[in-house]
Amino acid sequence: MIENRKEEHIKIAENENVVSEHNFWDDIRIVHRAIPEVDFNDIDTGVKFLGKQFNYPILISSMTGGTETAKIINKNLAMTAEHFKIGMGVGSMRVAVKNKNTADTFSVINDYKIPAKFANIGAPQLVRQDSDSLSDNDIEYIYNLINADFLIVHFNFLQEMVQPEGDRNSKGVIKRLKDIAGSYNVIAKETGSGFSKEDALSLLDAGVKAIDVGGLGGTSFAAIEYYRAQKANDEIKMHTGKAFWNWGIPSPASIKYCSLGEPVIGSGGLRNGLDLAKAIMFGATLGGFARELLKDANTSFDDVKRQMEMIINDLKITMMLTSSRNIDELKHARYITLEPLRSWLEVYK
Amino acid sequence: MIENRKEEHIKIAENENVVSEHNFWDDIRIVHRAIPEVDFNDIDTGVKFLGKQFNYPILISSMTGGTETAKIINKNLAMTAEHFKIGMGVGSMRVAVKNKNTADTFSVINDYKIPAKFANIGAPQLVRQDSDSLSDNDIEYIYNLINADFLIVHFNFLQEMVQPEGDRNSKGVIKRLKDIAGSYNVIAKETGSGFSKEDALSLLDAGVKAIDVGGLGGTSFAAIEYYRAQKANDEIKMHTGKAFWNWGIPSPASIKYCSLGEPVIGSGGLRNGLDLAKAIMFGATLGGFARELLKDANTSFDDVKRQMEMIINDLKITMMLTSSRNIDELKHARYITLEPLRSWLEVYK
């Protein structure tokens, strides 16, 4: 059952060590400006993302849906998105097609005024697998269910490879993506392994409007599946989970690879507003947070709110201390890059 | 109350681990000269700093004032400055304006013959904040209170950002600084995050006579505020303290950035005379010590004196072993630079 799996994912992500060995945001160090000549109260964190106005360059990344727990989480996240006027995604919505009475676990966010809502489907479901693919009607249903502004198509083939129930065909994805990109504002998103430059080029060629890098450094789905396999006593899947635990392109490197003209969302491993600022300095328009918000979202709106306040405070302090009155100026702050991230930045040189 | 806060700062700096993760002086290694052709007894450690003669290239960095403890510390430090004929700064003197009966906690140093006394005010207090700014009269009062030779304006916007009572406006600082620099020998100083080259350029443009880099590697005010927040059970401030614990430009890098013609004081993380020698080899005229002297200064003159003797002995040994008869020759000693400091030296290339 998809629902059970999703529930398990959340539990594991909340309670186990599911992050990759190294967080590459730590390889970036920002050059301090001792004389900001900025009034903290004047700092403008607003950004425009594909025509939508956000108060902060933050996206609450797609995480959940389909279960009662998910509904609570989505509600608390939606209240947060409304409160801070930032964007919000929901988890993969296939389950709402298969099982219509889970619809409200997603549509619960419609009660809140959110600057931009991101529907979510998986790239593997764009093409025929053992299980059926999503039809155009399915997608239309999903999109309307949350009155979405954008349709995120997430690429998670590592996860598909590692999990027992995985969809293992990726042929034809780009072709179908191209079709869909004609009808919706599609955003391509990875889920922890990042996009290469080759990927980014074919995505833009297919007509996506933005890329959410979802790179290596934070939540590792190989890790999550390792814990599921452990519980199931499945030694083979445990092996795979371990072997691919640190697979992927570091988030900051992927931002650079994907910066080809269209907006980029920097995500994967963001822990605070400092990491967020680094994402923006590397070229992202928004930074996406998933796991960092999960536990609090499962507790109460107040808790997520406080978490978000900390993130925003970090961001504003970083802006202050880099003499950046607004997000555009932040993009021009100086930084240095250390190993191993530095080596990743040379791949396409 | 400022007084309580200052008292707390001292206690925490003395008893907790308040230093940044990495001390960048360790990234510098000095090339030994086995055949010095120098007589240790001939080594001349004297320097001239903006017209003032010091017996050693050492500044006792600005630390305290305003409380009874501070008075003891300042007295012991003043005795040390007199004994060794080196410069000495006092802590931020705003409190003496607000609360005139704290004046003697600063002026206590007037009883000693110190080659150069450094008054101290904060850059944030140069401009209007929620609390009032310092007037020209206030500054004149402060300056005269210790018969100062120099007026240090310290830049500590990281600290202002992290502490609850922080002054959060930095707009107009340079303009006011320019005015003051017309009337006093102003020295700009950071307090643990260093100055960038952009900062240095605008400081020199504003007419400061010297720059005290106060870089990353030693005392971290984010760390100090973390412990204060912990005591106050303030989770948000604890988060900020942790997030910015290692924020800043490494001291040696900042010396390089600031070496633009006017004298530079190398400070931030100096632990012994070896670090001091490295500061000078990197281009500083003086090296500044704060935390390393604090605990002893709080105990007795004899203890600070012994500490200072160790520092001086280290310095002289380093001079001997680099074949440097005087400070000018020390500036030409060879060294190597390792990562991560090396990467910082490439920022402006």
Place this chain on the structure above:
Amino acid sequence: MIENRKEEHIKIAENENVVSEHNFWDDIRIVHRAIPEVDFNDIDTGVKFLGKQFNYPILISSMTGGTETAKIINKNLAMTAEHFKIGMGVGSMRVAVKNKNTADTFSVINDYKIPAKFANIGAPQLVRQDSDSLSDNDIEYIYNLINADFLIVHFNFLQEMVQPEGDRNSKGVIKRLKDIAGSYNVIAKETGSGFSKEDALSLLDAGVKAIDVGGLGGTSFAAIEYYRAQKANDEIKMHTGKAFWNWGIPSPASIKYCSLGEPVIGSGGLRNGLDLAKAIMFGATLGGFARELLKDANTSFDDVKRQMEMIINDLKITMMLTSSRNIDELKHARYITLEPLRSWLEVYK
């Protein structure tokens, strides 16, 4: 007795920490392709190695023979080789010449249909030592004993140097090798220290058909001999074992050095299918596994089979996630190289 020594080697390799300090496969990171456009089920892992068709680019490396345990191991490995249609080597066959009634510990593999069988002799036995060398007849006997397709000549002079019974003459090896290479398909193989470029050039000049690098990073025979010495209370040999524990050329570097036109087998430290994929990306035609299979081979066919399934699954996932439909495409996947491996790649520049 050779037999006892071999038995000991196996026991130690199974139970002690016999690997080198650092595994250099970890210094290679693969660039993920989020959009493979590949169907997992279409992935073709087949390769041709010197005219022989393998289902997977895998060689079960030469390990054992001569004892009852060895016979069981060889049988289980042969079943595995048959099952997966991959190549298989046996351990050094000199013992079969000296002691004819050990013949069946090798020939047991003849009961299985294996795409390519690799006979095995040691380079030191090609020339006169204290003990006699192998005659042309001996080699013919050995070759026929397992109906071999290839004759591996292994170079293990480090081991010979460290072990008490070592053959210490290597003069004339190349000359004799040239003779033999006229009559058999000879493959030169190291056993944990890798080949340099100079080595590779003289091997190809001598007429070998392929090179199996057997580089540093996995099983260390210095380590194995250390444990034997420990048991024998031989302090001098323990010293030597420790001193040379990490001696050798990292496997990936050796692949690069040996890639001079003829096929290369990448081996030494392969733990899983990810390492295998890296070997292929570095230029190898096959990857060789030894120690990783040993313990399971000593247990049961089912255990080796499961181990091999994991390796293959890793490989196919890596192919999927680098958008490689076949082994040729895998060779063109992008990667980065970190220190210390990176420095090794510069030796011949």
Place this chain on the structure above:
Amino acid sequence: MIENRKEEHIKIAENENVVSEHNFWDDIRIVHRAIPEVDFNDIDTGVKFLGKQFNYPILISSMTGGTETAKIINKNLAMTAEHFKIGMGVGSMRVAVKNKNTADTFSVINDYKIPAKFANIGAPQLVRQDSDSLSDNDIEYIYNLINADFLIVHFNFLQEMVQPEGDRNSKGVIKRLKDIAGSYNVIAKETGSGFSKEDALSLLDAGVKAIDVGGLGGTSFAAIEYYRAQKANDEIKMHTGKAFWNWGIPSPASIKYCSLGEPVIGSGGLRNGLDLAKAIMFGATLGGFARELLKDANTSFDDVKRQMEMIINDLKITMMLTSSRNIDELKHARYITLEPLRSWLEVYK
């Protein structure tokens, strides 16, 4: 008393951790040659050092004299030097001048046939200090006492700086050295901090016949003095010992700096024959061992002999595995250099 101090040095060097933090020989990795085409029994380890024939490129470094323990040590080392036909130095001989009845603690080595004996005096004693300097007659006495072939003048100004009784004048050393170099075959030697290129140039200019680098990586005299200070409860000297514990030029780097035409002895931190081989590959004619032999020399000839056999065995294995039939060929073996040593090799570029 010099005698007590020497006794203490030995005890500490034998029982405490007196080595520098990092051994830079570990930053050199040798390129293995799998096909040596060498017979181990043919390997010729002989070298000529300034006209003297050694069976191995090894010097037993200057260590001791002046006490009963020293006499035993010197005797055992002399037996070792005779047995292996290698060179041997004794410790600083000033004590024999001051206290004539210690003469036999040095001259004990005259009972053995040693290819080359190295007398030893300290550079600080070449010039006037608080204590008297050595006269020409003193030196003549010292030289004849052991029928020396070479006169080592050791440079140990770090030690002089750290120890309480230190001679602190180095002015005039080169001038006096020049005089002495007219009468004796003088070798300049450091004692753990290495020579810079500037040093080497002035040494050669003064007419020394060879340089013994005595670099950083092994015994640290700052460390030894730290332990002495600890015993004496001298906090200031403890501070100095700690601060300069890792002061100096890494031995391999110093070999490179000093390779200017005359023979170089590579020493400082050699632990085994692998380190010795690296010293030679870096350009040294001999490798010098001190601390590694000390404890065994204090026990029995058999123990030093066994230790030396291990060193020689390592050396010969390294020669075998780099395809070096003799020391000249070893000099051309390939290697790589890692950080931090690599950075030291760039100092004079």
